[in-house]
Amino acid sequence: xxxxxxxxxxxxxxxxxxxxxxxxxxxxxxxxxxxxxxxxxxxxxxxxxxxxxxxxxxxxxxxxxxxxxxxxxxxxxxxxxxxxxxxxxxxxxxxxxxxxxxxxxxxxxxxxxxxxxxxxxxxxxxxxxxxxxxxxxxxxxxxxxxxxxxxxxxxxxxxxxxxxxxxxxxxxxxxxxxxxxxxxxxxxxxxxxxxxxxxxxxxxxxxxxxxxxxxxxxxxxxxxxxxxxxxxxxxxxx
Numbered sequence: 308x309x310x311x312x313x314x315x316x317x318x319x320x321x322x323x324x325x326x327x328x329x330x331x332x333x334x335x336x337x338x339x340x341x342x343x344x345x346x347x348x349x350x351x352x353x354x355x356x357x358x359x360x361x362x363x364x365x366x367x368x369x370x371x372x373x374x375x376x377x378x379x380x381x382x383x384x385x386x387x388x389x390x391x392x393x394x395x396x397x398x399x400x401x402x403x404x405x406x407x408x409x410x411x412x413x414x415x416x417x418x419x420x421x422x423x424x425x426x427x428x429x430x431x432x433x434x435x436x437x438x439x440x441x442x443x444x445x446x447x448x449x450x451x452x453x454x455x456x457x458x459x460x461x462x463x464x465x466x467x468x469x470x471x472x473x474x475x476x477x478x479x480x481x482x483x484x485x486x487x488x489x490x491x492x493x494x495x496x497x498x499x500x501x502x503x504x505x506x507x508x509x510x511x512x513x514x515x516x517x518x519x520x521x522x523x524x525x526x527x528x529x530x531x532x533x534x535x536x537x538x539x540x541x542x543x544x545x
Contacts, residue, residue: 310335311505313475315342315415315456316369319350319387320479320538321358323500326517327478334513336504340408342456343369343415346399348480349529350522352387356395367413368402369456370421375399386529410450411505416457417445422487425455426462426474434491439467446470454505459483459493461501461512473510476501479522480534481541498541 312331317324331339341364346352359366374384375391391399404421405414417423425445428437437445443466446453453472461476478501482494495501499514523539526532537543 309338309409311338311340312336313340313342313454313473313503313505313510314478315475315502316344316459316477316480317341317346317355317359318344318348318371318383318477318479319346319352319355320348320500320522321351321355322522323479323515323517323519324355324358326515327500327502327513330513330515331502331504334504339364340411340413340454341366342413342454342475343367343402343421344371344456345369346391346395347371347375347383347387349383349386349526349531349534350479351525353390353392353395356391356398360394360398365406365408365413366402367406367415368399368404368421369415372399372402373404373421382531383534386531407450411452411454412449414453414455416455418447418449418453419445421457424458425453425472426464427458427460429485429487429489429491431489433489434493436462442466442472443468443470446472460495461503463503463510463512473503473505475503476512478502480537482537482543484533484543492543494537494543495541498539 459477526534
């Protein structure tokens with residue numbers, strides 16, 4: 308029997324990643340899947356890359372892996388890019404945008420875009436749960452189970468045509484803000500690391516304690532006060 312740990316959005320938070328790995332192993336997980344956005348952030352990008360390369364899990368690229376190769380980097384991407392070695396760059400470049408593992412489709416955002424939320428939507432009214440029609444329209448021709456990340460919010464939904472979409476939440480960052488296509492904020496209100504266990508079709512979400520204080524201190528020392536707050540509180544404002 309295979310019990311699989313599904314992870315996403317580590318964002319260079321090695322402390323959270325190590326806690327999730329330990330929790331998953333304790334619960335009998337014998338395989339791991341990583342849905343991307345692994346390194347970017349003012350934390351431990353190179354050390355996280357070293358850990359993931361050594362583990363050699365099935366892994367896909369998130370939007371932040373793609374953005375690392377862009378000409379105009381955001382602050383969190385620039386922090387990570389400045390600390391990666393040639394070995395790390397080769398690994399990042401090798402990651403596919405989507406892949407199928409044991410009949411399950413892995414994507415970061417949606418199957419067609421790494422910046423499009425699948426289970427959530429962003430419009431002028433803010434960040435909200437997607438309708439059934441919106442989700443089906445984004446799926447395209449996919450297997451019965453789709454695993455996605457990007458939103459940092461754990462969710463598990465079946466849509467009208469019988470397909471199931473699950474998001475394990477974020478390992479490393481429980482709150483953030485973005486301005487595409489409109490400004491919005493995501494806040495889980497709890498700093499614990501998230502992942503999910505897939506066992507014979509059952510998906511169980513996990514929230515894991517870790518030393519988020521050390522991660523927040525790391526972000527603060529790098530000059531990222533917003534990240535420090537997001538990490539230590541899971542909120543976007545005090």
